Amino acid sequence: MRATPILPAPAPADRPRSFGRRRAGCLIAVHLLIAAHIVHWRLAGRTLAPLELNEVVYTLELGILTAGFVFMVLITLSVLLFGRFFCSWGCHILALQDLCAWLLEKVHIRPKPVRSRAMLLTPLGVMGLMFLWPTAQRLLAGEPLPTWRVMRPEDPWGSFVTDDFWRNLPGPWIAGLTFLICGFVIVYALGSRSFCRYGCPYGAVFGLMDRLAPGRIVARGDCSQCGACTAACQSHIRVHSELTVFGRVVDPQCLKDLDCVAACPEGAIGYGIAAPALFASWKRGAVRRPRADYSWGEELAIAAIIVLGVLIFRGLYDALPLLLSVALATLLAWIALTTWRVIGGVPVRAVRLTLARQGAVTLAGWGWLTGAFMVLLLTLHSASMRLHEVALNRAYDATEQALARGDEPAAERHAATGVGHALALHRWGLIRPDGLLLRTASLLEWTPHPRLAEPFLRELIDRGAHEPEARLRLAALLARDRRSAQAIEQLELARRLIPAMPRETGERYQQRLDQVAAMIADTPEYSPGGGAG
Numbered sequence: 001m002r003a004t005p006i007l008p009a010p011a012p013a014d015r016p017r018s019f020g021r022r023r024a025g026c027l028i029a030v031h032l033l034i035a036a037h038i039v040h041w042r043l044a045g046r047t048l049a050p051l052e053l054n055e056v057v058y059t060l061e062l063g064i065l066t067a068g069f070v071f072m073v074l075i076t077l078s079v080l081l082f083g084r085f086f087c088s089w090g091c092h093i094l095a096l097q098d099l100c101a102w103l104l105e106k107v108h109i110r111p112k113p114v115r116s117r118a119m120l121l122t123p124l125g126v127m128g129l130m131f132l133w134p135t136a137q138r139l140l141a142g143e144p145l146p147t148w149r150v151m152r153p154e155d156p157w158g159s160f161v162t163d164d165f166w167r168n169l170p171g172p173w174i175a176g177l178t179f180l181i182c183g184f185v186i187v188y189a190l191g192s193r194s195f196c197r198y199g200c201p202y203g204a205v206f207g208l209m210d211r212l213a214p215g216r217i218v219a220r221g222d223c224s225q226c227g228a229c230t231a232a233c234q235s236h237i238r239v240h241s242e243l244t245v246f247g248r249v250v251d252p253q254c255l256k257d258l259d260c261v262a263a264c265p266e267g268a269i270g271y272g273i274a275a276p277a278l279f280a281s282w283k284r285g286a287v288r289r290p291r292a293d294y295s296w297g298e299e300l301a302i303a304a305i306i307v308l309g310v311l312i313f314r315g316l317y318d319a320l321p322l323l324l325s326v327a328l329a330t331l332l333a334w335i336a337l338t339t340w341r342v343i344g345g346v347p348v349r350a351v352r353l354t355l356a357r358q359g360a361v362t363l364a365g366w367g368w369l370t371g372a373f374m375v376l377l378l379t380l381h382s383a384s385m386r387l388h389e390v391a392l393n394r395a396y397d398a399t400e401q402a403l404a405r406g407d408e409p410a411a412e413r414h415a416a417t418g419v420g421h422a423l424a425l426h427r428w429g430l431i432r433p434d435g436l437l438l439r440t441a442s443l444l445e446w447t448p449h450p451r452l453a454e455p456f457l458r459e460l461i462d463r464g465a466h467e468p469e470a471r472l473r474l475a476a477l478l479a480r481d482r483r484s485a486q487a488i489e490q491l492e493l494a495r496r497l498i499p500a501m502p503r504e505t506g507e508r509y510q511q512r513l514d515q516v517a518a519m520i521a522d523t524p525e526y527s528p529g530g531g532a533g
């Protein structure tokens with residue numbers, strides 16, 4: 001296999017010892033650009049729509065062309081030509097993972113990579129769920145595919161310019177938790193770059209494209225088989241073996257960070273043009289790879305736990321996004337399998353601790369079992385909360401459909417069922433999200449006891465959430481309850497919020513406001529000028 005190096009081999013003295021500093025500089029610049037983008041939005045009130053890759057889903061599902069979709073297409077094209085440079089030089093999740101690995105290295109910890117075939121398939125599954133399933137679902141239901149359209153800046157989902165920069169981004173707590181789990185915990189538990197390998201659906205797309213890319217890490221000199229490149233590779237690729245067998249790195253997990261190029265004492269590695277890898281990495285036995293850590297039976301159990309975990313965690317408390325759920329489910333599978341081995345007395349080490357040896361559980365093992373028991377309880381609790389959430393959402397939809405048909409008895413029945421699930425969530429849930437408060441209030445409004453919705457709406461208002469929706473609903477409730485002075489007060493507060501809203505949203509709320517004002521005017525206690533009897 002002949003490869004064409006793009007650059008001639010540098011003399012040993014000219015060779016960088018590492019590309020780490022340049023890459024760190026590049027990743028810091030990415031974060032500074034993100035910060036500048038946010039500052040621009042805060043100052044100008046309108047800015048370039050976020051270059052957030054998950055907005056691809058909105059293009060595929062709703063047909064709204066988004067800046068995130070265009071960005072994804074551009075990155076994919078770049079990977080198709082040059083390989084996965086974006087991943088190691090531009091991705092903020094990778095930056096966190098490498099930062100974590102670097103910090104651990106500073107304290108002489110190099111997490112042992114966990115090798116699982118089921119985990120390796122997870123990103124492909126998530127990719128299918130995010131990018132293919134919505135379209136497949138439509139086609140199966142015989143529905144037409146959405147027509148792609150460009151939205152104006154004033155629209156709630158402006159395609160390229162938006163007033164609502166945070167429209168699809170998580171709040172600070174969930175963002176922090178995502179960074180902690182996907183950037184740090186998973187690296188410590190499963191090895192460096194394990195989120196890229198075991199969780200990232202974008203990485204799955206880029207991995208497929210990388211197989212077709214002519215830009216590759218190539219052999220360009222005599223290799224002494226010292227293995228320095230393999231030792232330097234944070235993606236756990238057997239670089240020296242691949243270069244010997246294929247003349248290039250064919251593993252699609254190669255993120256083109258160039259660490260192997262810098263590490264080679266012979267200057268025998270470079271970046272250049274070579275035949276695409278296609279399926280070379282699948283050739284059995286061509287490159288000796290480390291064995292998987294799990295038997296096929298265990299791999300099946302891992303796959304089942306990951307699927308179950310995603311079903312439990314995704315959307316839990318209206319909060320957990322898909323990628324965080326995938327990371328949590330993967331960690332759950334790893335904890336479950338490790339625990340299974342500890343209980344079975346199999347000698348097992350995890351996170352640098354010996355948990356069991358020769359049929360006996362060690363002290364660290366008992367600590368592990370205690371922690372695993374807590375994780376089990378938390379998971380069961382989360383599963384039961386998720387079931388209540390799903391039932392609540394179903395009841396909510398059924399109530400709305402019954403109301404649309406004008407079937408009030410059915411609406412009341414569904415609303416009562418929904419309230420039961422909502423109250424269980426209020427009582428037992430660890431978090432009471434804003435959406436839960438709003439849905440509870442809505443369902444209660446459709447029961448024979450609408451007054452019970454008032455404390456939920458007031459709590460929303462105290463939190464400053466769902467404005468002016470919560471105030472308008474409260475005003476309507478108060479008007480129905482003949483407390484027109486209080487209703488007018490809420491209405492006026494809602495009115496003040498409308499000018500700051502995007503035009504079409506503001507117009508929609510203005511109509512609602514006029515309807516509630518008419519309701520208040522119809523109450524016998526109402527007297528023009530704000531007084532009430």
Ligand code: SF4
Nearest residue numbers: 087091094196200203
């Ligand atoms: S695989 Fe995903 S998380 Fe990893 S660097 Fe690429 S885009 Fe980022």
Ligand code: SF4
Nearest residue numbers: 233254255257258260
């Ligand atoms: S093979 Fe080389 S360029 Fe690719 S990830 Fe490993 S060290 Fe980085």
